[in-house]
Amino acid sequence: MSRQRSILLAVVLALIAIAIGIWLSYTIHWFPPEASVQAHNTDRLYHVLVIATIPIFVLVVTVILYSVWQFRMKPGEELKDGPPIHGNTRLEVIWTALPAILLLGMVGYSFVVLYENEKRPAREIDIGVTGQQFVWTYQYPPSVTGGAPINSYKLYLPEGESVDFSMRSKDVIHAFWIPAFRLQEDVVPGIVTHWRATPDRLGSYPVVCNLLCGVGHSLMRSTAHVVPEAQFRAWIKSQETTASTGAVGGNASGGASG
Amino acid sequence: MVAKFRAPGFYRASWTMVLGLAFAIAVTWLVRNFTGHATYAHYLNEDAVLTVALFSVPLAFLAGIGGFDYWFYWATGRPTRPEDHSGHGAHSWKDYFRINTDHKVIGIQYTVTSFFFLLVGGLIGMLMRAQLAQPGAQFVDANTYNGLFSVHASLLIFLFVIPVFAGLGNYVIPIMIGAPDMAFPRLNALSYWLLPIAGVMMLSSFLVPGGAFADGWTAYTPLATDAPLGQTFFSVAVQFAGASSIMTALNFLVTIITMRAPGMSFFRLPLLVWANFATSLLVVIATPFIAASQFFVLLDRALQFNFFNAGKGGDVLMYQHVFWFYSHPAVYIMMLPGFGIVSEIIAVKSRKPIFGYRMMAFSLLAIVGLGFTVWAHHMFTSGMAAWIRIPMAITTAIIAVPTGIKIFSWLATLWRGVLHLDTPMLFALGFLTTFTLGGISGVMLAMIPFDIHVSATYFIVAHIHYVLFGGSLMTIFAGVYYWFPKMTGRMYDERLGKWHFWSTFIFFNLTFGPMHVLGLQGMPRRVATYAAKFADLNLFISIASFALGLSTLIFVYNMVTSWRGGPHSVANPWRGMTLEWLVPSPPPIFNFDRVPTVVGGPYEYGVPGAVHGILAPAPSTVGAGSSMVRAPSP
Numbered sequence: 008m009s010r011q012r013s014i015l016l017a018v019v020l021a022l023i024a025i026a027i028g029i030w031l032s033y034t035i036h037w038f039p040p041e042a043s044v045q046a047h048n049t050d051r052l053y054h055v056l057v058i059a060t061i062p063i064f065v066l067v068v069t070v071i072l073y074s075v076w077q078f079r080m081k082p083g084e085e086l087k088d089g090p091p092i093h094g095n096t097r098l099e100v101i102w103t104a105l106p107a108i109l110l111l112g113m114v115g116y117s118f119v120v121l122y123e124n125e126k127r128p129a130r131e132i133d134i135g136v137t138g139q140q141f142v143w144t145y146q147y148p149p150s151v152t153g154g155a156p157i158n159s160y161k162l163y164l165p166e167g168e169s170v171d172f173s174m175r176s177k178d179v180i181h182a183f184w185i186p187a188f189r190l191q192e193d194v195v196p197g198i199v200t201h202w203r204a205t206p207d208r209l210g211s212y213p214v215v216c217n218l219l220c221g222v223g224h225s226l227m228r229s230t231a232h233v234v235p236e237a238q239f240r241a242w243i244k245s246q247e248t249t250a251s252t253g254a255v256g257g258n259a260s261g262g263a264s265g
Numbered sequence: 266m267v268a269k270f271r272a273p274g275f276y277r278a279s280w281t282m283v284l285g286l287a288f289a290i291a292v293t294w295l296v297r298n299f300t301g302h303a304t305y306a307h308y309l310n311e312d313a314v315l316t317v318a319l320f321s322v323p324l325a326f327l328a329g330i331g332g333f334d335y336w337f338y339w340a341t342g343r344p345t346r347p348e349d350h351s352g353h354g355a356h357s358w359k360d361y362f363r364i365n366t367d368h369k370v371i372g373i374q375y376t377v378t379s380f381f382f383l384l385v386g387g388l389i390g391m392l393m394r395a396q397l398a399q400p401g402a403q404f405v406d407a408n409t410y411n412g413l414f415s416v417h418a419s420l421l422i423f424l425f426v427i428p429v430f431a432g433l434g435n436y437v438i439p440i441m442i443g444a445p446d447m448a449f450p451r452l453n454a455l456s457y458w459l460l461p462i463a464g465v466m467m468l469s470s471f472l473v474p475g476g477a478f479a480d481g482w483t484a485y486t487p488l489a490t491d492a493p494l495g496q497t498f499f500s501v502a503v504q505f506a507g508a509s510s511i512m513t514a515l516n517f518l519v520t521i522i523t524m525r526a527p528g529m530s531f532f533r534l535p536l537l538v539w540a541n542f543a544t545s546l547l548v549v550i551a552t553p554f555i556a557a558s559q560f561f562v563l564l565d566r567a568l569q570f571n572f573f574n575a576g577k578g579g580d581v582l583m584y585q586h587v588f589w590f591y592s593h594p595a596v597y598i599m600m601l602p603g604f605g606i607v608s609e610i611i612a613v614k615s616r617k618p619i620f621g622y623r624m625m626a627f628s629l630l631a632i633v634g635l636g637f638t639v640w641a642h643h644m645f646t647s648g649m650a651a652w653i654r655i656p657m658a659i660t661t662a663i664i665a666v667p668t669g670i671k672i673f674s675w676l677a678t679l680w681r682g683v684l685h686l687d688t689p690m691l692f693a694l695g696f697l698t699t700f701t702l703g704g705i706s707g708v709m710l711a712m713i714p715f716d717i718h719v720s721a722t723y724f725i726v727a728h729i730h731y732v733l734f735g736g737s738l739m740t741i742f743a744g745v746y747y748w749f750p751k752m753t754g755r756m757y758d759e760r761l762g763k764w765h766f767w768s769t770f771i772f773f774n775l776t777f778g779p780m781h782v783l784g785l786q787g788m789p790r791r792v793a794t795y796a797a798k799f800a801d802l803n804l805f806i807s808i809a810s811f812a813l814g815l816s817t818l819i820f821v822y823n824m825v826t827s828w829r830g831g832p833h834s835v836a837n838p839w840r841g842m843t844l845e846w847l848v849p850s851p852p853p854i855f856n857f858d859r860v861p862t863v864v865g866g867p868y869e870y871g872v873p874g875a876v877h878g879i880l881a882p883a884p885s886t887v888g889a890g891s892s893m894v895r896a897p898s899p
Contacts, residue, residue: 091617117714193647
């Protein structure tokens with residue numbers, strides 16, 4: 008097989024591999040359910056990244072396999088050397104500049120997604136999150152309840168409403184992560200951290216502590232219930248009665264000392 | 266008999282260590298007594314004694330085996346022993362168990378010790394996979410499990426990847442640059458003996474009350490400052506391992522700068538030497554930061570300094586910044602020497618000059634510079650000021666460019682070569698594929714919104730194992746096979762080597778590939794149990810990981826039997842050009858019987874009549890970049 012024909016074959020196989028890779032990236036069930044506006048953006052970013060990087064990986068593997076196929080030492084070549092090629096400035100400029108452009112493009116797009124995900128909406132509700140070894144509690148301030156603040160082990164969120172979580176820790180660092188929202192941030196003693204999400208899919212989703220916080224870390228889980236606005240109001244009502252009897256100690260402004 | 270206890274060695278160390286312990290007891294007793302602890306009616310507190318003893322006993326051990334003898338003699342004005350080179354060379358296996366100033370002996374000490382800790386760390390990893398095969402408690406409780414993954418990571422980072430590169434470099438670099446030894450042979454010996462101390466300390470933390478340190482190798486505060494006694498073992502062991510790497514890095518820098526053979530200009534250095542030069546710069550600049558971070562933790566723990574106690578005005582995030590200012594460059598400390606090894610092997614096994622030699626060298630330096638500007642990408646979800654994420658994401662994306670240059674240059678070196686697909690080459694090619702994957706997932710992690718989802722999940726576990734196992738360990742295996750004939754004078758078994766490669770390559774991917782999916786689906790790392798929906802993939806991973814562990818036995822068997830009874834190797838089995846292949850296998854005590862002179866580049870394969878070095882004295886006219894070849898310094 009001539010050099011041209013073998014290269015052509017390799018290129019065709021590489022293109023097929025790229026197509027299969029991209030097809031697989033859409034068929035494989037990568038993520039938990041997309042339950043927030045931010046999750047749609049982040050998943051789209053992921054797919055763009057995968058599609059942009061599959062050709063690079065295929066290129067590297069193709070060159071390796073092609074070299075192994077075409078350039079491996081044949082019997083009788085034990086003492087043969089390859090051609091003394093020391094470099095090629097044009098090629099080196101290309102493989103410095105092109106990846107740089109591609110990378111800056113990707114990181115630029117990621118900033119767009121970041122801005123979209125984090126921008127403050129016109130209206131949002133505030134919910135406090137307190138992490139302590141090894142439970143989560145949630146604080147609903149008067150601005151949300153319309154009455155007395157509520158402190159609960161349960162996290163209920165109204166569908167379609169942007170929520171800003173204000174997170175405090177009573178002891179060590181935790182991380183408040185809702186995989187279905189694709190969002191998390193550490194909960195750090197001494198400071199208040201935030202993230203915001205707009206849940207847009209009804210259902211119950213795991214809340215996971217995602218930073219090692221001691222022996223009970225792997226069991227520090229909770230559930231986020233995304234419910235229709237009316238049901239959210241009804242739940243708040245039902246809590247107000249239990250809250251007054253002090254179901255969970257602490258108060259709505261968060262138990263952590265600042 | 267008395268002489269035995271006075272001469273440097275393990276006999277003397279046995280009583281100096283007792284003295285070290287007595288010192289720790291005396292100091293804590295005195296300090297606690299005079300600072301008011303008498304009221305507590307216990308002058309002696311085992312935590313306090315142990316904290317001091319973790320420093321004093323190892324130092325006493327080093328004094329006992331003779332690590333400081335020369336300097337003690339010199340400082341006290343006693344006649345120092347005349348240099349009779351008795352510390353050079355190894356004549357029996359016992360010579361590997363004493364202070365030895367020969368860089369070749371030290372290189373083997375380093376390498377074998379590191380591989381011992383690889384096996385221990387790997388076994389711990391398999392225990393973890395046994396625990397994770399099914400959700401729910403399996404073998405160990407959560408505290409022990411947290412200890413297992415913390416010790417696994419710490420051993421493999423501080424006692425395997427970093428020192429094994431120092432070991433291979435120790436053996437090869439002086440010969441490659443045409444020097445008789447390292448610049449500071451006694452410092453070299455001392456830096457080796459700090460290593461087993463750090464390793465034993467990390468392992469023995471399993472024996473103390475409260476169990477081994479269990480806060481991950483990152484030891485985030487305030488969890489680490491409030492943790493049981495085992496955490497102190499981590500903080501102190503890191504000091505010993507860190508001191509060892511700084512000493513070796515200084516030694517490499519001075520050796521490479523001042524002891525090159527005549528004619529060996531910087532741009533005639535083999536890329537392995539360039540890589541270790543770059544790595545050593547990273548080590549000497551960055552390592553003090555992790556030392557500092559662990560001293561802060563020690564002071565918090567032992568003396569209530571409250572650096573990281575938010576309730577007392579401490580700053581929790583400060584720890585992470587100082588820690589990652591070392592620990593991100595550490596990623597390159599664990600990778601650049603591997604780049605060097607792969608450059609050597611791909612050039613020799615493709616029978617072609619390395620493509621774009623100067624860009625290969627410059628890209629190493631670019632990585633050194635950029636490596637210090639990306640640390641906070643480990644903290645995108647830490648709660649630090651939000652703006653820091655933006656510049657760090659840009660630099661993190663850009664640092665992939667020099668790495669990409671290296672990968673493309675290796676590919677171009679393969680092109681039209683005559684590929685010898687033996688074991689070192691297979692590992693080098695395996696490295697290229699797995700490391701590319703690890704690099705790609707690294708670039709994805711630079712994208713902040715994506716990182717926010719997968720940060721601290723199994724996606725990260727997959728990424729770092731693609732970089733450190735698929736990357737570093739593949740290059741280490743490649744390097745060990747490549748220089749095995751030089752170091753031992755014998756050939757390894759090629760058939761077993763290939764078996765080792767294929768089993769490692771396949772089971773590596775089966776073990777760590779599915780972890781990407783687990784992370785994306787929402788499985789956190791560092792958990793002793795997990796949600797039931799992750800059970801199937803975890804069982805698959807555990808089975809693959811046991812096969813991966815078993816594949817290492819092929820390697821161990823091959824190394825041990827080949828070292829004992831393999832066929833003798835010729836001086837230059839690979840037809841390599843660099844200087845280490847010009848001398849016999851294994852090399853004579855001072856490497857070169859005649860002073861070598863370097864007359865050309867290191868990879869002139871295919872250039873008719875090209876030579877890199879000749880074993881002849883330099884003509885007096887040799888100029889640029891050359892330096893004196895000194896007699897072995899005392």
